Amino acid sequence: MATVPTLTLNNGVEIPQLGFGVYQIPPAETADAVATALDLGYRHIDTAEMYGNEKGVGQAVARSGIERDEIFVTSKLNNGFHRREDALRAFDRTLADLGFDHLDLFLVHWPLPGIDVDYVETWKAMEEIYAGGRCRAIGVSNFREHHLRRLFGETEVRPTVNQIEVHPYLAQDDLRAFDAEHQIVTEAWSPIAQGKVLGDPVITAIADRLGRTPAQVVLRWHVQRGDVVFPKSSSSERMAENFALFDFELGTEDMAALTALDRGERTGPDPDTFNWVPRG
């Protein structure tokens, strides 16, 4: 089984660079999907309260027989819980749903700059959660440079990661460089743009030449750029395909050709205007 490299976060915690994402996996199917991923060698799972499937992740981890500290689990604070007291309670619920005594990484899912709670208050609650010792690292998701600068100016703890949309059609090189300058690891969500980049002729030509699949070429590009990725799939064949990234390399020209596909195209919302809060 291939060894997945780890990256070291700015507080010394190690994170496997490749994981398994569970967005859009129905709750009733999540335990089986995560069990398959763990069998294939994945040791990093990315979930969120918003996905409604934390319980399934926890069940699969518990049933796997693998030591808890060998599996890195991330979850995220949902948009309705940005107020301090709500955030503290939401973290407790996430731990209870996972059935864990600690979480590896907890993220603010979206900055929500237009709602009536300032994300600086939310981040201060995250600092309290971190100080409480039941979460090994805290970070943010979908933060742009100006959101991060406010945290740097007004709070104490530096986020360990920034989880943002990144793929060949949205290379995000400016924000990734900003993250890196500030010792923040970039995690690339929707790393294959939910499949939209896989038919691109530049990508299929590289894949054909190397005898790899388009998904493997794109995921390998992310890994060589130093980002963390956690592609989602419900099929064990694709999970295995997406895990087989560590026995080949892309040359400088192929790396540049993928990066040159950037056209600033999002598959998801723009963090500056996304202010959606689930009801109830």
Ligand code: NAD
């Ligand atoms: P993705 O880029 O991982 O693509 C998933 C889609 O591609 C699925 O439909 C799957 O069937 C298909 N696919 C997977 N492997 C394939 C392969 N080898 N060949 C062909 N098709 C394949 O998209 P995603 O699920 O949106 O993103 C991955 C993870 O990122 C999520 O599961 C979640 O954990 C995280 N995420 C976070 C945010 C956020 O706001 N923080 C937003 C979206 C996703």
